[in-house]
Amino acid sequence: MSKKTVFLGCGSMGEAILTGLLAAGTPPQSVYVTVRRAERAQELAQRHGVTALAQNEDSNSNTDAVMGADVVILGVKPVGIAGLCREIADHLEPTAVVISVAAAVSLAQLEGALKPGQAVVRSMPNTPLKVGRGVVALSGGSHVDESALSAAHQVFDGSGVVLDVPEEQQNAVSAISGSGPAYVFYLAEAMAAAARDFGLSPEVAGVLARETVAGAGLMLAEPGADPANLRRAVTSPHGTTEQAIASFEHQGLPNMVLVAAKAAASRAAEMTGELASA
Numbered sequence: 001m002s003k004k005t006v007f008l009g010c011g012s013m014g015e016a017i018l019t020g021l022l023a024a025g026t027p028p029q030s031v032y033v034t035v036r037r038a039e040r041a042q043e044l045a046q047r048h049g050v051t052a053l054a055q056n057e058d059s060n061s062n063t064d065a066v067m068g069a070d071v072v073i074l075g076v077k078p079v080g081i082a083g084l085c086r087e088i089a090d091h092l093e094p095t096a097v098v099i100s101v102a103a104a105v106s107l108a109q110l111e112g113a114l115k116p117g118q119a120v121v122r123s124m125p126n127t128p129l130k131v132g133r134g135v136v137a138l139s140g141g142s143h144v145d146e147s148a149l150s151a152a153h154q155v156f157d158g159s160g161v162v163l164d165v166p167e168e169q170q171n172a173v174s175a176i177s178g179s180g181p182a183y184v185f186y187l188a189e190a191m192a193a194a195a196r197d198f199g200l201s202p203e204v205a206g207v208l209a210r211e212t213v214a215g216a217g218l219m220l221a222e223p224g225a226d227p228a229n230l231r232r233a234v235t236s237p238h239g240t241t242e243q244a245i246a247s248f249e250h251q252g253l254p255n256m257v258l259v260a261a262k263a264a265a266s267r268a269a270e271m272t273g274e275l276a277s278a
């Protein structure tokens with residue numbers, strides 16, 4: 001029998017994980033999601049065939065949903081995580097594995113808001129899980145044994161690469177792969193803007209940028225792909241690309257990426273502190 005898997009909060013990230021999980025073969029009948037609004041619940045139920053519950057005055061959908069659940073995925077914003085944990089703590093099966101996807105929320109904060117002994121996994125996924133090309137890093141809490149960690153791996157296995165990292169590395173993971181899709185989309189936006197600056201129509205500019213980034217991404221996904229080698233294969237000696245790469249170098253693009261990633265990681269550390277004092 002399939003594990004009962006529950007998503008508490010199912011927005012951008014939750015739905016990306018849900019889509020990947022179902023595409024990898026998990027039967028929708030074993031999946032439950034809770035959201036705030038009835039219209040969103042209806043949308044998720046129709047789109048994915050899962051049972052979707054919205055908050056209402058008569059019952060608490062979160063505590064109802066976690067009853068008998070094997071795996072519970074916390075998909076709400078960091079600021080809502082501790083309250084959600086306290087809300088469900090007494091209703092969880094002692095054997096349930098709780099997986100948080102929230103940036104900046106520490107295992108200590110999660111464990112402190114749940115009952116003693118609950119297995120908790122802190123994860124940092126990314127939205128490409130939705131298309132089977134995600135990457136997620138997991139860190140197990142103090143009560144996570146091999147079978148609990150394996151249950152967490154199973155949530156993501158079919159839709160991306162799953163890595164185990166020490167918890168201290170989670171802010172760095174968040175700054176690279178968690179936020180990373182946004183950096184790439186931002187580059188695509190900038191490429192489209194440059195194309196429009198040349199006088200190309202917005203439609204043509206959009207297609208050029210999107211297809212180039214998507215095609216390059218697929219090449220990077222091939223086994224053994226190396227970004228530097230792939231770049232060199234496009235860069236003819238004394239040709240056009242060489243000029244653009246030299247311009248990026250001159251303007252300090254690698255350092256800009258480093259500084260931006262450090263800003264993301266610092267914000268995560270700051271958020272952990274804010275959540276602790278809230």
Ligand SMILES: NC(=O)C1=CN([C@@H]2O[C@H](COP(=O)(O)OP(=O)(O)OC[C@H]3O[C@@H](n4cnc5c(N)ncnc54)[C@H](O)[C@@H]3O)[C@@H](O)[C@H]2O)C=CC1
Nearest residue numbers: 009010011012013014034035036075076077078101102103
């Ligand atoms: N969006 C991304 O690319 C990534 C997000 N994350 C993490 O994922 C978490 C969710 O982020 P997003 O999906 O972007 O946010 P979102 O706002 O799209 O989704 C959050 C969902 O939770 C629902 N919700 C809020 N409180 C609830 C409650 N008490 N019970 C049930 N449902 C509730 C909201 O209605 C919403 O649908 C955050 O903690 C974030 O740090 C992690 C990695 C990447």
Ligand SMILES: O=C(O)[C@@H]1CCC=N1
Nearest residue numbers: 102103174178179180
């Ligand atoms: O921006 C955020 O806080 C979340 C975490 C990583 C990606 N999105």
